[in-house]
Amino acid sequence: MTINEIQKEIIEEFSVYEDWMDKYSYLIELGNDLKELDPKDKTDQYLIKGCQSRVWLVSDFAGGKITFRGESDAVIVKGLVALLLRVVSDRTPAEIIENELFFVDEIGLKQHLSPTRSNGLLAMIKQIRLYAVAYNRISEKEND
């Protein structure tokens, strides 16, 4: 599936929840199911500090694709991280650079993307793009 197909799939999944409570219950479920990061990866090097919660984001680049792993100390944010990883992990840098991430807005969780005092989600998306740009350069050099 392409990045956009997965985003549409997520929007579809959330569309069945009319009530905010159900929407967040699902997010909490996703958060609880997210595989925990190895404690050795939960260092300041990988920390994205928000005013509300902490997010750790680790990336690996192999075979032309970026794998992301992440976690947060807040479960709801962990749920958002899980969704985000589903969309962007195991993708080529070009795929990440070329596609807009529209699903967070579409599933009605836009409040988590406020640019200030937020929970680090916006910072995390920014970080994902920075990794993609950096890895893109590396692979371009390798192909030269």
Next chain:
Amino acid sequence: MNFEVDKIRQDFPILHQQIYNRPLVYFDNAATTQRPKQVIDALNKTYTEYYGNIHRAAHFLADKATEAYEGTREKARNFINAETREQIIFTKGTTESINLAAFSFGEAFVQEGDEIIVSEMEHHSNIVPWQLMAARKGAKIVMLPIDNDGRLLIEMLEQLITKRTRLIAVAHVSNVLGTINPVKQIARIARNNGVRIFVDGAQAAPHLRIDVQDMDVDFYAFSAHKMYGPNGVGVLYGKTELLEQMPPYQGGGEMISEVKFSGTTYNELPYKFEAGTPNISGVIAFGAAIDYLRNTGIETVAAWEHELLSYATAALNQIPGLRIYGTQAEKSGVISFNVEGAHFFDLGTMLDKFGIAVRTGHHCADPLMDHFGIQGTVRASFAFYNTREEIDRFVDALKKVIAMF
């Protein structure tokens, strides 16, 4: 107590709405309060009837605006019992008041190697301006610590004061813990040692009777928006002898007496510190907020909020794994807490879905968070328009939310 809270609530249009299909419970009053229709009307009236630029025009509208603007200065003077209106400087908020005081006090009185004592429970706004000034002047910031109940260790103050101490900066009421600090006692210690005292009154002004002469403090700052008034208005009170020796904070219109390229002379107090066109309508409507508080009676307000605090504290203490930060007897209507096994952000996000507005995070008090070894808290803070029924709804929702994690 017999307090007609329903009647008060009638005056606050914003409170009567549904959030996510549930009645709004607004418990984020320490961040900002809501406004009564009297304040909203005053804002409206200013713009529709007598708006003009104050102090320097010879026409009717400007005169009327000036009169109303200066009327608020008198109300603010009376509200904190300052001696004269010249001691009341309008700013855009407590943060600007502190920046002004730190800058100008620093320029006048602080030398390299001098020290400023700042308490551990301060809001960043009462830390950073002093740090900026200290960096500029080569001075040092010394921390006055707290204990685990959220009490300032006043007994350490005499030890911390040295010959180089110039000022103590302290909050009247902590925005996180709710602790009411013994400002009068701290001021006495400061005075006995020839040290000045700056008090951040942002969290006190809406809830306590303020008497700057009785407390004998050198500076006192507060914000209109935390006391049912408009945004973008604050006050800095200062003792005349100090304000007179302090240079202006910003240059511009209003604050000058005469400008020549060879040099400028400054206007008299308080205008020396009010550069540029101020928030005219905001200041005028602030007068309506002060009237509203006075008419309700600050003692009545304090008693009602104390009742809400006790009621909420007792209910929250019944919840297993819930810890309240700030357990001093002398406490304002603020409850910060965490629940074992649940992140404050998760709790706050879900409470919102129950229509309940609380604050989560570090509340701009990182040193305090470090003291307790936490990343943040949930904070519920009350105003006189809150009710016991709202606390019931909040506690009930909180229990449901906790069960989700």
